[in-house]
Structure formats: structure tokens, C-alpha cells
Amino acid sequence: MKAVIKQSPAQSTSLLASLSDKPPEHTPQSSSYRSEAQNFFGGEEKFADALVLYFGGSYNHYRESGELTSNESNYIENYLDACTNQ
Numbered sequence: 001m002k003a004v005i006k007q008s009p010a011q012s013t014s015l016l017a018s019l020s021d022k023p024p025e026h027t028p029q030s031s032s033y034r035s036e037a038q039n040f041f042g043g044e045e046k047f048a049d050a051l052v053l054y055f056g057g058s059y060n061h062y063r064e065s066g067e068l069t070s071n072e073s074n075y076i077e078n079y080l081d082a083c084t085n086q
Helices: 009-019 031-043 044-052 070-084
Strands: none
Touching: 031 044, 031 070, 044 070
């Protein structure tokens, strides 16, 4: 069960920045977890918006596709696990 944390867009961007400094050990194609996630979601802003939704927030400025899909939720869960368990 994931925690629900209300965050402003600035806090989500800060979370994104703090989680993205890990080495890209899981993928030789990318230079970082952050760049891989940006590619997956279609840009840094859309990735930040996805994080807002993942943590239960509702403010989204760039994302146009609505709620997270199960694939997107799984991606973020794996991203957070990889970034916090190293």
C-alpha cells in the first residue's frame, strides 16, 4: 500500500531532483534513472506530474492523459524502489 502525500508542484520537482542522482546500474542504454523516466513519461514535466498523481496529489499542468495507468504506477514503484534501495 502506497502512502498518500499531498505535495505542491515545487515539492514534487524537488522529490524528482533528489531521486534522480542515482547511478544508472539497471540500464546500459541510459545515462541515468532520471533520463530514462523522462523518456518513459515524455519529458521531465510530465514525469513530475506523474509523481504528483502517484503520491495522491491532483495538480497536473503538463500531463494530458489523466490518471496513471497500471504500467505507469508500476514504473514509478520500481523507480522509487531502485532509487531508495541502493
